Amino acid sequence: MRREIEAITKRIRERSGPQREAYLARIDAAADQGPRRGVLSCGNLAHGFAACGPGDKAALSGDIVPNLGIVTAYNDMLSAHQPYETFPALIKEAARDAGGVAQVAGGVPAMCDGVTQGRPGMELSLFSRDVIAMAAAIGLSHNMFDAAVYLGICDKIVPGLTIAALTFGHLPAIFIPAGPMTTGLPNDEKARIRQLFAEGKVGRAELLEAESKSYHGPGTCTFYGTANSNQMLMEIMGLHAPGASFVNPNTPLREALTREAVKRALSITQLGNEYTPAGRMIDERSIVNGIVGLNATGGSTNHTIHLIAMAAAAGIAITWQDISDISDHVPLLARVYPNGLADVNHFNAAGGMGFLIRELLDAGLLHEDVRTIWGEGLRNYTVEAHLAEDGTVARRPAPAHSGDEKVLAPYPKAFQPNGGIRLLAGNLGSAIVKVSAVKPENRVIEAPARIFHDQEELNAAFKAGELTGDMIAVVRYQGPKANGMPELHRLTTVLGILQDRGHKVALVTDGRMSGASGKVPAAIHVTPEALDGGPIGKLRDGDLVRLDPETGVLEALVDAAEFSARRVVAPDLSANGFGMGRELFEGFRRMAGRAGAGAAVF
Known part of the structure; x- marks a missing residue:
C-alpha cells in the first residue's frame, strides 16, 4: 500500500x-x-x-x-x-x-x-x-x-x-x-452539433436528431x-x-x-x-x-x-x-x-x-x-x-493488456500523473475544480469577472454578442440555500465556443457543473455560497480574478480593505421558490448544509 x-x-x-x-x-x-x-x-x-x-x-x-x-x-x-x-x-x-x-x-x-x-x-x-x-x-x-x-x-x-x-x-x-x-452517436459529434446550434448554424430539427441518436x-x-x-x-x-x-x-x-x-x-x-x-x-x-x-x-x-x-x-x-x-x-x-x-x-x-x-x-x-x-x-x-x-x-x-490504451491505460502509461480533482482556496472561499479534460494551456486563468445570477443571463449575453475577450464568468446564487444547487450544464456549450474562438475563459460558481464538465476550467461548489454570506457575493463586473489549479488558488485580485468593506445585496430570488414543486422544498433550502459538508438536509 x-x-x-x-x-x-x-x-x-x-x-x-x-x-x-x-x-x-x-x-x-x-x-x-x-x-x-x-x-x-x-x-x-x-x-x-x-x-x-x-x-x-x-x-x-x-x-x-x-x-x-x-x-x-x-x-x-x-x-x-x-x-x-x-x-x-x-x-x-x-x-x-x-x-x-x-x-x-x-x-x-x-x-x-x-x-x-x-x-x-x-x-x-x-x-x-x-x-x-x-x-x-x-x-x-x-x-x-x-x-x-x-x-x-x-x-x-x-x-x-x-x-x-x-x-x-x-x-x-x-x-x-x-x-x-x-453505443449511439459519438459524444464528440453530439457536442459538435450542440455548438453549431448555439451559434445558429443548424436548427432544432438537426439538434434533436443528434440528441436522439445519442440517447437512443x-x-x-x-x-x-x-x-x-x-x-x-x-x-x-x-x-x-x-x-x-x-x-x-x-x-x-x-x-x-x-x-x-x-x-x-x-x-x-x-x-x-x-x-x-x-x-x-x-x-x-x-x-x-x-x-x-x-x-x-x-x-x-x-x-x-x-x-x-x-x-x-x-x-x-x-x-x-x-x-x-x-x-x-x-x-x-x-x-x-x-x-x-x-x-x-x-x-x-x-x-x-x-x-x-x-x-x-x-x-x-x-x-x-x-x-x-x-x-x-x-x-x-x-x-x-x-x-x-x-x-x-x-x-x-481481467485481460493482461488493455484492449485500447487510448481508452484504458496500464499504470505505467497513465494519461496524466494525477486524477485532476483539486481543492481551490482563497479570498473567495473554497471550491472544487476538475482539470482532467482541460488542456494544460487552458488551466490557469487571470481575467476580469463577468457577473451573472443565473445561467440564462449568461446565455442571453452570449446571444447578444456581449461576451468578447478573456473573462471569468461568475454565476452565483446557485448554491443549496439559494435554489437547490442545480447543475449548470447549459453553460458548457457557450463557454466551449468562447474558448474555441481563442478567448481565455473560466467559470466560477456556487452551483454544480456535474460529471459532464469538460474542457473549460470551472471552479464549482464555491463555499460559502453567496446567499450564505460567501465572498463570491462581493465580486463586481471587471474585478480581476485568478483561477489556478496548479497552486490551488481562487482569488479576487482586489485590494483587501476594499473587498472586506463591500456590502452584499442579494438579488430577488423569490422566483426560485415556486413552480415545478419548488415550493415543497422551502424547508430543504433553509436546512441545507454547505457543499463542502455534503449539502445534506439531515
Missing part, C-alpha cells in the same frame, strides 16, 4: 473515531435483535405478508427463511431505469430458487437530470438524493427484512440509496445495476457522468457483484448477474455463516478506494459532494482536502467522454473495471484488505464476467 494513501486513510480514521464508534454501536445493537421478523407481533407480521402467496406466507411465518427487501427506483421515463420494470419478478423467482423470499419494500423517486437540465425541475435534483434516502428508509422501516437489494443507477439515486443502506447498516446490501445503453434506447447514458461514476463506485467499493457494472441491459448475462446477486444477498444475511452487514463492510478503506477510483477514471465532480454525505451516513468524516490529496497521488487511467472520445462501452471492452482495479491494486493505490459483498479482499474484483454454457455467470481474470 502506498504510504501516501495509507496516511490519508489513517487521518480519516482518526478524525472519524468517535462518530464511527457510535455508529457501529448502533448497528450492532440493531443486529443483536436477531432476524428482523422475530421482533414483530403476530398482528405486525400478518400485515407484512398478507398479500403473499401461500408458499411465501408459510416461509415468512418463521425466522429460518431469509426475506430480501427490494428497494426500487424504477420508472420508465429514465432510460437507465426502464429495464428495472421486470427486475422485481425476476428477483422474487431467484429468491425462491435459492430458498428465500423477496418483497418490494418500497419505491423511491428517480429524476432524470438530462430532462431537467436548465429547467426549474433541476432545482429539486440535489435534494432528491436526501428524499430518496428517506423514502428508502420508510420502506425498510417495516422491519421485515434480513437483507436488501437496491435498484438504482443515476445521478442522485445511487448516493441516496447508499445513504439509506448505511443508515440500515445492520442489513447486508447489494446494489444491482441494469447497465449502459448500447434502454440503459444508462454512455458518457462518463455521474450515473456511470456511480456504477464505478459501487463496484470498487464492493457493493456490486464483480464485473456487473457495465453489462448492457436486456441481455442473458445481465439477467444471470441479477439472479446471482439475489442468491448472494440471501447467503450473507445473519441467518447464515457469512453475515456481511453493510455498515461494517463499508469502512474508511472502502471510502478511500472509492475516491481513488473517482480520480483514476476522471469521474463526476458531483461525488465531491455525494461521497462526503455517503461516508457521513456510516460515521466517516471525509473532506475536500482528502479528495484533493488523494488525487495528487492517483494517475488518470481512463479517457471516457468528456475526458476523451470513448464511451463506457468502449471502456468496458478495453478491460473495464477488472483491469482498472488490478492496475490500481498492483500499484499500491487501493486497499486490498477490505470486505465486499463477495467476501474478503478486493482482488476478487480483478475479473470480467461472462455467460457460462449453463446460463450462469462465470468469471475469468
Whole structure:
C-alpha cells in the first residue's frame, strides 16, 4: 500500500473515531435483535405478508427463511431505469430458487437530470438524493427484512440509496445495476452539433436528431457522468457483484448477474455463516478506494459532494482536502467522454473495471484488505464476467493488456500523473475544480469577472454578442440555500465556443457543473455560497480574478480593505421558490448544509 494513501486513510480514521464508534454501536445493537421478523407481533407480521402467496406466507411465518427487501427506483421515463420494470419478478423467482423470499419494500423517486437540465425541475435534483434516502428508509422501516437489494443507477439515486443502506447498516446490501445503453452517436459529434446550434448554424430539427441518436434506447447514458461514476463506485467499493457494472441491459448475462446477486444477498444475511452487514463492510478503506477510483477514471465532480454525505451516513468524516490529496497521488487511467472520445462501452471492452482495479491494486493505490459483498479482499474484483454454457455467470481474470490504451491505460502509461480533482482556496472561499479534460494551456486563468445570477443571463449575453475577450464568468446564487444547487450544464456549450474562438475563459460558481464538465476550467461548489454570506457575493463586473489549479488558488485580485468593506445585496430570488414543486422544498433550502459538508438536509 502506498504510504501516501495509507496516511490519508489513517487521518480519516482518526478524525472519524468517535462518530464511527457510535455508529457501529448502533448497528450492532440493531443486529443483536436477531432476524428482523422475530421482533414483530403476530398482528405486525400478518400485515407484512398478507398479500403473499401461500408458499411465501408459510416461509415468512418463521425466522429460518431469509426475506430480501427490494428497494426500487424504477420508472420508465429514465432510460437507465426502464429495464428495472421486470427486475422485481425476476428477483422474487431467484429468491425462491435459492430458498428465500423477496418483497418490494418500497419505491423511491428517480429524476432524470438530462430532462431537467436548465429547467426549474433541476432545482429539486440535489435534494432528491436526501428524499430518496428517506423514502428508502420508510420502506425498510417495516422491519421485515434480513437483507436488501437496491435498484438504482443515476445521478442522485445511487448516493441516496447508499445513504439509506448505511443508515440500515445492520442489513447486508447489494446494489444491482441494469447497465449502459448500447453505443449511439459519438459524444464528440453530439457536442459538435450542440455548438453549431448555439451559434445558429443548424436548427432544432438537426439538434434533436443528434440528441436522439445519442440517447437512443434502454440503459444508462454512455458518457462518463455521474450515473456511470456511480456504477464505478459501487463496484470498487464492493457493493456490486464483480464485473456487473457495465453489462448492457436486456441481455442473458445481465439477467444471470441479477439472479446471482439475489442468491448472494440471501447467503450473507445473519441467518447464515457469512453475515456481511453493510455498515461494517463499508469502512474508511472502502471510502478511500472509492475516491481513488473517482480520480483514476476522471469521474463526476458531483461525488465531491455525494461521497462526503455517503461516508457521513456510516460515521466517516471525509473532506475536500482528502479528495484533493488523494488525487495528487492517483494517475488518470481512463479517457471516457468528456475526458476523451470513448464511451463506457468502449471502456468496458478495453478491460473495464477488472483491469482498472488490478492496475490500481498492483500499484499500491487501493486497499486490498477490505470486505465486499463477495467476501474478503478486493482482488476478487480483478475479473470480467461472462455467460457460462449453463446460463450462469462465470468469471475469468481481467485481460493482461488493455484492449485500447487510448481508452484504458496500464499504470505505467497513465494519461496524466494525477486524477485532476483539486481543492481551490482563497479570498473567495473554497471550491472544487476538475482539470482532467482541460488542456494544460487552458488551466490557469487571470481575467476580469463577468457577473451573472443565473445561467440564462449568461446565455442571453452570449446571444447578444456581449461576451468578447478573456473573462471569468461568475454565476452565483446557485448554491443549496439559494435554489437547490442545480447543475449548470447549459453553460458548457457557450463557454466551449468562447474558448474555441481563442478567448481565455473560466467559470466560477456556487452551483454544480456535474460529471459532464469538460474542457473549460470551472471552479464549482464555491463555499460559502453567496446567499450564505460567501465572498463570491462581493465580486463586481471587471474585478480581476485568478483561477489556478496548479497552486490551488481562487482569488479576487482586489485590494483587501476594499473587498472586506463591500456590502452584499442579494438579488430577488423569490422566483426560485415556486413552480415545478419548488415550493415543497422551502424547508430543504433553509436546512441545507454547505457543499463542502455534503449539502445534506439531515
